[in-house]
Amino acid sequence: MPTETPIVNHFSWTIGGPQGTGVDSSANLLLRSCAVAGLYCYGKREYHSTIKTGHSYTQVRVSGIPISSHVDPVHLLTTYEKTAAKIHADEVVTGGAIIYDPGVISADDLNCQDGVLKIAVPYDEILDKLAEEMGQPAAKVKIMKNTLAVGATLAMVNFDMAYIEKALSGLFKGRKAKLVPDNMLAIRKGFEYIQAMQMNGSSVVDQFPYKLEAQPDSPAQMIMSGTTAVALGKLKAGCKMQTYYPITPASDESVYLESQQKEYGINVVQCEDEIASVCMAVGAALTGTRSATSTSCPGFGLKAEGIGWAAMNEVPVVIHDYQRGGPSTGLPTRHEQGDLLSAVFISHGNPPRMVVAPSDMNEYFEDTFHAFNYADQYQTPVIVLTDKCIGNNTMTITPFSEEGLKINRGKLATQDELDRLASLKPELKGQFPRFGDSDDGVSMRSVLGQANGIYWNTGDERDAYGHITEDPDNRQVLMNKRLRKMATAIAEIPESQQFQLYGPKDADTTILTWGSTKGPILDAMPQLLSDGFKFNVLVVRLMSPYPVEGVSRILSKAKTKIGFEMNHTHQLAQLTRMETGFSMDHFINKFTGRPISETEAASAIREIMSSTTTSKKEVVLSYGK
Amino acid sequence: MASNTATPTMAKPMAKDYKSDVVSDWCAGCGDFGIVAAVQGVYAELGIPNHQIISYSGVGCSSKSPHLMHTYGVHTLHGRSIPFSTGTALANPDVKVVVTGGDGDGYGIGAGHFLHAGRRNVNMTYLVYNNEVYGLTKGQASPTLAYGEQPKSLAVPNPNDKVDPLALAVNAGYTFVARSYAYNRTHLMATIKRAMEHRGMAIVDILQPCPTYNNLHTKEWYGEEVEMSGANYPRVYDIEAEGYNGMVQNPADAEEVNRKEIAALTKIRTHEDRVAIGVFWQIEKPTFMDRLTMTNPKLGDTPTYKMVIADADGNPTTDLSATYAEFLTTS
Ligand SMILES: Cc1ncc(C[n+]2csc(CCOP(=O)(O)OP(=O)(O)O)c2C)c(N)n1
Ligand code: SF4
Numbered sequence: 007m008p009t010e011t012p013i014v015n016h017f018s019w020t021i022g023g024p025q026g027t028g029v030d031s032s033a034n035l036l037l038r039s040c041a042v043a044g045l046y047c048y049g050k051r052e053y054h055s056t057i058k059t060g061h062s063y064t065q066v067r068v069s070g071i072p073i074s075s076h077v078d079p080v081h082l083l084t085t086y087e088k089t090a091a092k093i094h095a096d097e098v099v100t101g102g103a104i105i106y107d108p109g110v111i112s113a114d115d116l117n118c119q120d121g122v123l124k125i126a127v128p129y130d131e132i133l134d135k136l137a138e139e140m141g142q143p144a145a146k147v148k149i150m151k152n153t154l155a156v157g158a159t160l161a162m163v164n165f166d167m168a169y170i171e172k173a174l175s176g177l178f179k180g181r182k183a184k185l186v187p188d189n190m191l192a193i194r195k196g197f198e199y200i201q202a203m204q205m206n207g208s209s210v211v212d213q214f215p216y217k218l219e220a221q222p223d224s225p226a227q228m229i230m231s232g233t234t235a236v237a238l239g240k241l242k243a244g245c246k247m248q249t250y251y252p253i254t255p256a257s258d259e260s261v262y263l264e265s266q267q268k269e270y271g272i273n274v275v276q277c278e279d280e281i282a283s284v285c286m287a288v289g290a291a292l293t294g295t296r297s298a299t300s301t302s303c304p305g306f307g308l309k310a311e312g313i314g315w316a317a318m319n320e321v322p323v324v325i326h327d328y329q330r331g332g333p334s335t336g337l338p339t340r341h342e343q344g345d346l347l348s349a350v351f352i353s354h355g356n357p358p359r360m361v362v363a364p365s366d367m368n369e370y371f372e373d374t375f376h377a378f379n380y381a382d383q384y385q386t387p388v389i390v391l392t393d394k395c396i397g398n399n400t401m402t403i404t405p406f407s408e409e410g411l412k413i414n415r416g417k418l419a420t421q422d423e424l425d426r427l428a429s430l431k432p433e434l435k436g437q438f439p440r441f442g443d444s445d446d447g448v449s450m451r452s453v454l455g456q457a458n459g460i461y462w463n464t465g466d467e468r469d470a471y472g473h474i475t476e477d478p479d480n481r482q483v484l485m486n487k488r489l490r491k492m493a494t495a496i497a498e499i500p501e502s503q504q505f506q507l508y509g510p511k512d513a514d515t516t517i518l519t520w521g522s523t524k525g526p527i528l529d530a531m532p533q534l535l536s537d538g539f540k541f542n543v544l545v546v547r548l549m550s551p552y553p554v555e556g557v558s559r560i561l562s563k564a565k566t567k568i569g570f571e572m573n574h575t576h577q578l579a580q581l582t583r584m585e586t587g588f589s590m591d592h593f594i595n596k597f598t599g600r601p602i603s604e605t606e607a608a609s610a611i612r613e614i615m616s617s618t619t620t621s622k623k624e625v626v627l628s629y630g631k
Numbered sequence: 632m633a634s635n636t637a638t639p640t641m642a643k644p645m646a647k648d649y650k651s652d653v654v655s656d657w658c659a660g661c662g663d664f665g666i667v668a669a670v671q672g673v674y675a676e677l678g679i680p681n682h683q684i685i686s687y688s689g690v691g692c693s694s695k696s697p698h699l700m701h702t703y704g705v706h707t708l709h710g711r712s713i714p715f716s717t718g719t720a721l722a723n724p725d726v727k728v729v730v731t732g733g734d735g736d737g738y739g740i741g742a743g744h745f746l747h748a749g750r751r752n753v754n755m756t757y758l759v760y761n762n763e764v765y766g767l768t769k770g771q772a773s774p775t776l777a778y779g780e781q782p783k784s785l786a787v788p789n790p791n792d793k794v795d796p797l798a799l800a801v802n803a804g805y806t807f808v809a810r811s812y813a814y815n816r817t818h819l820m821a822t823i824k825r826a827m828e829h830r831g832m833a834i835v836d837i838l839q840p841c842p843t844y845n846n847l848h849t850k851e852w853y854g855e856e857v858e859m860s861g862a863n864y865p866r867v868y869d870i871e872a873e874g875y876n877g878m879v880q881n882p883a884d885a886e887e888v889n890r891k892e893i894a895a896l897t898k899i900r901t902h903e904d905r906v907a908i909g910v911f912w913q914i915e916k917p918t919f920m921d922r923l924t925m926t927n928p929k930l931g932d933t934p935t936y937k938m939v940i941a942d943a944d945g946n947p948t949t950d951l952s953a954t955y956a957e958f959l960t961t962s
């Protein structure tokens with residue numbers, strides 16, 4: 007079969023298998039190989055809430071330009087056992103290919119579309135031979151099936167072997183470096199097997215149109231996942247206390263921080279539960295230590311009372327909630343944006359709480375950094391709403407920028423100030439009116455252990471020194487004071503950290519979105535714009551205090567407003583209507599637990615924007631396994 | 632970052648130097664008064680500067696104690712004093728953390744934290760005011776009230792068995808386990824002082840009459856004598872005055888540890904007709920901070936509250952470049 011015009015640097019690949027069989031490491035290796043070749047990558051990880059056996063897969067999208075989402079079509083499916091071949095075969099597009107193990111599944115059992123190349127790779131045979139050549143026991147060599155699979159894959163796209171070797175040495179460093187040569191042997195075997203393979207009289211490589219060409223001049227990228235981006239933001243911000251209770255998908259962040267303790271001195275404590283975690287972080291924050299805790303939905307709920315206490319006592323603490331599918335345990339390893347309203351309203355009785363919702367990998371780093379400043383400046387808990395999609399996915403990104411990152415500790419009393427105040431009022435015997443009223447709602451804060459800074463904390467309403475009082479006038483003063491901070495915050499925080507508008511400012515249609523859903527929309531945007539669908543995208547980044555003025559300014563110009571988010575009740579649309587009075591005209595939604603692809607985003611926007619109906623329309627997406 | 636320089640130690644502090652201006656709202660005759668006075672007396676004896684004491688509590692009558700102390704006070708959530716105070720003790724090991732709270736607070740809603748505090752052996756002192764009831768919510772049964780007992784607020788006799796918190800504490804890993812009595816000021820002060828001087832997690836369960844809701848175990852009841860084999864003995868008795876010594880001399884000696892642990896559990900269990908007070912169990916073990924420092928030496932060099940995170944212009948001092956390199960495609 008003659009080769010059609012090759013499709014270069016536009017490649018979507020899926021690898022799947024039972025959990026614990028090396029799917030992740032194969033995907034990492036492929037992604038890294040492409041990344042070191044100057045290509046842009048997005049790796050979407052899907053896994054079950056089981057450790058072994060549950061089916062897991064990763065889809066890696068490789069592109070010549072930066073991307074932040076996956077696409078639905080799969081060009082090449084690589085499998086080395088039966089389940090993945092069965093589950094994903096029908097996702098491969100015509101013209102694509104599937105690599106399978108003829109020892110476990112026959113070509114006839116592959117439920118593919120017409121025109122999909124079925125490529126049999128006899129893993130056992132190849133690895134048995136390799137074991138013989140290496141003089142190693144077959145069992146030891148056979149665990150490299152997943153590595154061989156990467157070699158076979160990269161041969162299909164005409165990839166340059168040198169980049170694989172480079173990627174492999176990047177992955178296996180230090181004590182693991184000795185694994186590189188053996189793995190390279192397996193990769194080479196897979197690579198050569200495919201290169202030599204003929205089908206219907208011509209090379210299979212030639213029959214496969216998708217090719218990857220290195221872009222050595224691309225600027226350096228970082229290969230990053232969300233939990234690590236957050237961890238790095240915390241380290242940069244000088245967070246020295248992290249508490250957690252294990253929960254998917256949040257614990258990866260804490261586990262990574264544990265591995266960095268020696269280097270950066272951060273104290274990571276695994277607690278008995280999420281209540282203890284938030285309380286311990288607050289107890290540490292009271293000493294002036296920048297402190298944080300990290301969790302996911304069920305754990306976030308448990309933190310409510312502690313968050314309220316921190317707000318009442320004006321303690322700076324940062325809480326990350328990696329949203330996953332709810333309600334309850336819900337879809338514990340899947341993606342959703344279902345916690346917005348519970349974050350904005352968490353804890354009873356009107357505590358001031360700040361909620362930040364970063365929407366891409368770089369913002370995961372930056373907003374985590376900013377969150378510690380907000381917490382210190384406004385002396386209140388700051389919740390950072392992250393999600394499973396960016397949290398667990400791995401992608402190439404522009405390296406983090408540290409430009410303009412300054413640490414602001416807010417009104418933290420220096421010892422000199424406390425000593426001066428004490429000398430003015432010796433009758434106070436070192437007591438300090440920590441909760442005194444102030445114009446901006448933020449008072450000077452001493453920390454536990456500081457001389458002449460003595461005050462009391464309590465969950466009860468308090469006087470300026472922190473002693474319990476139910477005096478109605480004082481109550482009014484302090485409620486006003488605490489909540490006044492929110493007005494101060496919205497006035498001080500730069501607008502770019504509150505929300506962002508992408509696309510043509512004068513468009514009549516505005517899509518309102520937040521969090522990781524931004525990725526597929528922005529990826530779909532250039533094509534849609536050039537096809538005549540003119541819209542802009544308003545991404546809200548600060549959820550509490552809500553940027554009422556800025557968002558209203560933009561929404562007032564939009565003739566058509568589309569709410570696009572991933573939760574059944576359109577929580578951002580609800581919040582926006584509550585805060586600004588603006589309602590959405592249409593909705594795009596998905597709540598299967600699987601993130602939205604660029605493909606889906608594009609078709610949903612097309613569908614809504616081409617529709618002539620004026621009545622409310624909702625497109626509910628559902629693609630993906 | 633603010634420095635934590637101490638004010639010069641007071642010449643000879645007195646208990647009243649640790650009293651705040653707050654007037655307590657406890658019922659007349661409440662056992663809590665005596666406990667607070669004892670704690671203030673111990674602070675004076677130890678001469679700790681006021682600002683270096685952090686008085687923690689949960690929620691309950693007893694948990695109002697920090698407001699009566701002229702020290703930093705942290706009156707937290709019901710049942711959560713332990714995790715809050717643990718955070719402080721880990722972040723600033725230079726202060727003295729003393730936690731007070733009720734039996735409902737510590738052994739009921741806070742039972743999980745109570746247990747795990749032992750596993751960590753954090754360096755702090757935990758004083759539990761044990762009145763067998765939930766005082767602040769009007770006298771319901773607490774976890775230390777025995778099965779079948781019916782103090783006056785209970786509509787029906789208590790259907791739950793009681794827990795023995797100190798037996799639990801020994802098993803959980805507390806390294807100083809004692810009981811004392813609110814109306815034995817001398818014993819109480821001596822015990823609290825020993826608890827505060829102990830390096831590690833110390834608990835003192837303090838029998839505290841609640842005249843308002845516990846009409847079974849009153850000051851009078853504790854003050855009675857009980858008859859045993861024809862002779863009368865005080866109900867509350869000091870095991871150490873009788874020669875008991877719960878201190879492990881050599882923590883590496885498994886036989887001694889085992890023997891003393893069994894002895895401690897046996898003594899703790901004698902809370903029937905007669906009530907044993909004293910230090911049941913004491914052992915030296917690495918504190919949580921010691922253990923964390925083994926894998927995180929920087930913590931040992933500088934406590935987190937003192938770590939410098941920014942220069943004078945606010946530039947972060949943490950240099951991530953070596954870590955970034957691990958993620959860069961160029962490396
Ligand atoms: C989460 C929560 N649940 C319930 C309460 C109500 N509450 C306040 S104090 C208390 C019990 C106090 O009993 P204890 O700890 O023994 O202290 P005491 O009053 O007896 O000194 C309860 C249940 C609360 N404050 N918070
Ligand atoms: S209710 Fe009981 S414990 Fe509470 S103050 Fe009154 S006497 Fe004391």
Ligand SMILES: [Mg+2]
Pocket residue numbers: 691733734735760761762763764765766773
């Ligand atoms: Mg009680």
